[in-house]
Amino acid sequence: MIRGRDFGIDNPGVQVDFPKMLRSGITGSFFALYIPARLSNEEATAYAFAQLEELKRQVAANSDKVAFATDRESMLENASKGLVSIFIGLENGSALLGRRGVLEELYAEGVRYVTLCHSEDNDICDSCTGSGRWGGLSPLGRKLVGEMNELGMVIDVAHTSNDTVRDVLGLSVKPIAYTHGCCSSLCSHKRNLPDDLIRGISSRGGVVCMSIYPCFLSDDYAGFDDDNPDGRAMPELAKVLDHIEHAVAVAGVEGVGFGTDYEGINHTAKGLESIENFGLLVDGLKSRGFSASEIAKMASENLLRVISAQK
Numbered sequence: 001m002i003r004g005r006d007f008g009i010d011n012p013g014v015q016v017d018f019p020k021m022l023r024s025g026i027t028g029s030f031f032a033l034y035i036p037a038r039l040s041n042e043e044a045t046a047y048a049f050a051q052l053e054e055l056k057r058q059v060a061a062n063s064d065k066v067a068f069a070t071d072r073e074s075m076l077e078n079a080s081k082g083l084v085s086i087f088i089g090l091e092n093g094s095a096l097l098g099r100r101g102v103l104e105e106l107y108a109e110g111v112r113y114v115t116l117c118h119s120e121d122n123d124i125c126d127s128c129t130g131s132g133r134w135g136g137l138s139p140l141g142r143k144l145v146g147e148m149n150e151l152g153m154v155i156d157v158a159h160t161s162n163d164t165v166r167d168v169l170g171l172s173v174k175p176i177a178y179t180h181g182c183c184s185s186l187c188s189h190k191r192n193l194p195d196d197l198i199r200g201i202s203s204r205g206g207v208v209c210m211s212i213y214p215c216f217l218s219d220d221y222a223g224f225d226d227d228n229p230d231g232r233a234m235p236e237l238a239k240v241l242d243h244i245e246h247a248v249a250v251a252g253v254e255g256v257g258f259g260t261d262y263e264g265i266n267h268t269a270k271g272l273e274s275i276e277n278f279g280l281l282v283d284g285l286k287s288r289g290f291s292a293s294e295i296a297k298m299a300s301e302n303l304l305r306v307i308s309a310q311k
């Protein structure tokens with residue numbers, strides 16, 4: 001699984017492990033089966049299933065702390081037993097091999113969203129950091145949208161190009177998700193979403209989930225994708241709150257979620273270095289005037305609604 005870690009023990013200095021999730025008070029989180037863009041074809045598929053097996057092994061070995069969930073009901077069932085829920089996503093549709101059978105197998109294993117691509121264009125669509133191979137969705141990608149809608153798999157447009165998002169919005173008959181990123185109008189990073197697409201996703205019942213990644217939060221942190229070249233202090237929590245507030249202003253509170261990207265990033269906004277400190281984000285939102293019910297919508301209910309709307 002990610003970074004070869006034992007998630008069952010309290011690892012010092014890491015962003016996420018099961019003990020930290022328990023202490024954080026959260027009810028659940030998605031774990032992404034992440035497929036690097038350099039992998040393709042059978043190699044990408046094998047990589048996805050190897051990660052899935054490792055995740056299953058670690059969840060089974062820690063059944064006193066965590067359990068899998070696929071929807072609101074299973075999450076509440078786990079919570080009633082004091083267990084944190086682990087939801088599964090697939091980050092990069094390259095692992096699907098363009099085959100409906102692979103999509104169906106992953107759904108049967110509990111995967112509930114697929115991010116169409118990662119940092120490069122693939123057979124499905126253009127990435128926001130790719131070269132614009134298709135001008136949006138490929139013919140295979142168009143077919144996949146229909147298959148995912150039929151099956152009830154959430155389409156995730158994080159990492160995709162804006163043209164891909166437009167194509168998906170034009171084709172999908174189910175609400176979609178943007179699982180991790182921020183707002184273009186506050187930070188120009190290519191991974192962020194412009195207001196018209198935030199509105200397009202939310203107006204069709206979807207959700208845009210805001211990240212805590214420094215280079216998505218402010219243009220002052222451009223180039224911090226992999227490194228902190230000048231050893232600078234990370235952006236304040238206020239920057240995360242600014243993006244959430246902006247997304248709510250555009251999408252309404254029903255259209256916004258949290259998509260930290262923990263363990264997919266090397267740096268976070270100050271104070272949010274571990275999931276254990278997630279309460280700081282909640283406190284910050286309260287200080288900006290959000291009610292407990294509004295925060296609950298953003299923390300879980302909106303994304304759970306998108307999942308249940310696939311049926």
Ligand SMILES: [Zn+2]
Pocket residue numbers: 091158159180261264
């Ligand atoms: Zn990602």
